[in-house]
Amino acid sequence: xxxxxxxxxxxxxxxxxxxxxxxxxxxxxxxxxxxxxxxxxxxxxxxxxxxxxxxxxxxxxxxxxxxxxxxxxxxxxxxxxxxxxxxxxxxxxxxxxxxxxxxxxxxxxxxxxxxxxxxxxxxxxxxxxxxxxxxxxxxxxxxxxxxxxxxxxxxxxxxxxxxxxxxxxxxxxxxxxxxxxxxxxxxxxxxxxxxxxxxxxxxxxxxxxxxxxxxxxxxxxxxxxxxxxxxxxxxxxxxxxxxxxxxxxxxxxxxxxxxxxxxxxxxx
Amino acid sequence: xxxxxxxxxxxxxxxxxxxxxxxxxxxxxxxxxxxxxxxxxxxxxxxxxxxxxxxxxxxxxxxxxxxxxxxxxxxxxxxxxxxxxxxxxxxxxxxxxxxxxxxxxxxxxxxxxxxxxxxxxxxxxxxxxxxxxxxxxxxxxxxxxxxxxxxxxxxxxxxxxxxxxxxxxxxxxxxxxxxxxxxxxxxxxxxxxxxxxxxxxxxxxxxxxxxxxxxxxxxxxxxxxxxxxxxxxxxxxxxxxxxxxxxxxxxxxxxxxxxxxxxxxxxx
Numbered sequence: 001x002x003x004x005x006x007x008x009x010x011x012x013x014x015x016x017x018x019x020x021x022x023x024x025x026x027x028x029x030x031x032x033x034x035x036x037x038x039x040x041x042x043x044x045x046x047x048x049x050x051x052x053x054x055x056x057x058x059x060x061x062x063x064x065x066x067x068x069x070x071x072x073x074x075x076x077x078x079x080x081x082x083x084x085x086x087x088x089x090x091x092x093x094x095x096x097x098x099x100x101x102x103x104x105x106x107x108x109x110x111x112x113x114x115x116x117x118x119x120x121x122x123x124x125x126x127x128x129x130x131x132x133x134x135x136x137x138x139x140x141x142x143x144x145x146x147x148x149x150x151x152x153x154x155x156x157x158x159x160x161x162x163x164x165x166x167x168x169x170x171x172x173x174x175x176x177x178x179x180x181x182x183x184x185x186x187x188x189x190x191x192x193x194x195x196x197x198x199x200x201x202x203x204x205x206x207x208x209x210x211x212x213x214x215x216x217x218x219x220x221x222x223x224x225x226x227x228x229x230x231x232x233x234x235x236x237x238x239x240x241x242x243x244x245x246x247x248x249x250x251x252x253x254x255x256x257x258x259x260x261x262x263x264x265x266x267x268x
Numbered sequence: 269x270x271x272x273x274x275x276x277x278x279x280x281x282x283x284x285x286x287x288x289x290x291x292x293x294x295x296x297x298x299x300x301x302x303x304x305x306x307x308x309x310x311x312x313x314x315x316x317x318x319x320x321x322x323x324x325x326x327x328x329x330x331x332x333x334x335x336x337x338x339x340x341x342x343x344x345x346x347x348x349x350x351x352x353x354x355x356x357x358x359x360x361x362x363x364x365x366x367x368x369x370x371x372x373x374x375x376x377x378x379x380x381x382x383x384x385x386x387x388x389x390x391x392x393x394x395x396x397x398x399x400x401x402x403x404x405x406x407x408x409x410x411x412x413x414x415x416x417x418x419x420x421x422x423x424x425x426x427x428x429x430x431x432x433x434x435x436x437x438x439x440x441x442x443x444x445x446x447x448x449x450x451x452x453x454x455x456x457x458x459x460x461x462x463x464x465x466x467x468x469x470x471x472x473x474x475x476x477x478x479x480x481x482x483x484x485x486x487x488x489x490x491x492x493x494x495x496x497x498x499x500x501x502x503x504x505x506x507x508x509x510x511x512x513x514x515x516x517x518x519x520x521x522x523x524x525x526x527x528x529x530x531x532x533x534x535x536x
Contacts, residue, residue: 047515148424149417
């Protein structure tokens with residue numbers, strides 16, 4: 001029988017963006033095995049309501065639990081915003097999100113305590129980043145901006161297109177005027193826009209991608225709970241989606257820079 | 269008991285775009301009563317696979333049938349592309365889509381038989397417009413282009429924004445070079461971009477919005493099957509969505525130019 005610690009880590013996202021988190025986990029913890037689930041049939045979550053996001057997040061947890069995971073990373077910022085606390089309460093295994101790690105890193109990085117957050121409309125409405133940052137750094141100023149066009153621009157493959165730069169200039173104008181020195185990329189798609197975002201914000205602004213910090217949090221948790229994988233066979237990752245696998249594969253290559261192994265379709 | 273002809277007309281769409289079709293039906297047939305269902309929890313369909321679109325379309329039919337509709341209009345181009353023939357086969361009531369009416373109008377309007385179609389990636393992949401137009405006008409040339417950024421641009425409210433114009437210039441460059449004289453707006457969101465599209469394509473190009481033509485097809489069908497509503501009480505339309513109603517209401521106002529009555533949430 002499988003030892004408890006040898007079970008895989010579950011990661012879910014509304015679609016493909018969570019692969020940026022998978023990449024950082026496998027970089028930091030190359031012996032860990034991952035089961036990824038992307039809810040590509042119902043993507044995006046960022047324009048949907050709290051109730052729908054909570055319902056979808058529960059469904060996603062249940063998909064991963066059928067694969068016998070030892071913990072779950074909620075890689076989607078919108079799911080983390082609305083559902084993380086609920087999932088922690090309802091499920092017996094450890095569940096971590098991306099908002100605490102990203103906020104912690106931003107608080108460590110900021111010099112003038114002026115932190116910007118760009119995210120989906122639903123994440124911005126939840127005010128979860130603001131709440132988390134203010135808990136960690138009283139007196140900080142948090143400036144939020146919903147950027148609904150960034151995800152479709154990334155999915156169109158226009159990461160460094162002049163249109164993307166024009167959109168970023170418009171979305172970020174108030175942030176710049178408000179003098180933020182640290183900008184949290186509060187959606188897993190946004191790290192692919194780093195070049196444009198850095199150009200628009202200027203060299204002096206630190207961009208925080210929560211994927212790296214989330215991977216560290218996974219490491220801490222596994223060490224503390226003695227859940228590090230001991231099996232010495234190379235891990236075999238699994239990728240599951242709720243829509244057709246082929247499109248996922250194509251876009252995944254843009255995210256990871258390399259081909260994915262077999263991608264399977266899951267029916268709820 | 270309700271007379272058969274006095275039952276409402278069902279209209280479904282992946283989200284909000286189908287309201288452009290509702291508007292034309294109520295304009296042409298003011299005595300008809302409508303039940304609209306927008307699948308806002310799973311929107312958009314245009315980037316999803318055939319299998320998912322068929323499954324969602326069946327779910328939507330079933331929602332409308334619970335409201336005792338006498339016929340159904342599939343207002344979504346992507347649903348029409350993949351699911352119309354299946355729904356016609358599987359359900360006893362009449363079902364009509366938006367692709368035949370739009371194609372018929374384009375064939376009537378074109379002078380040089382060079383017709384462009386802009387639509388979602390999924391509709392373009394289905395090649396349904398091409399097939400339908402060639403059936404109606406042998407020897408016509410059909411030029412298709414997927415425009416995945418148009419829906420998010422409309423939903424952001426940037427209908428006449430310079431970014432939208434830049435995106436349109438890029439998407440439509442090949443159409444213009446190919447000398448199309450008629451352009452089908454193959455997604456119910458696109459009529460909101462008419463001003464920009466006309467500007468980019470030039471005055472000489474006819475834009476075809478299938479909503480008007482679809483309303484005429486509804487009228488023909490009701491007359492032929494003696495299903496015109498006889499009841500002289502003013503109709504009460506119903507609006508149903510699968511996600512939270514409030515956001516739908518806000519965007520609906522942009523589509524209709526006026527407030528919607530009560531919007532109800534449906535759980536599948």
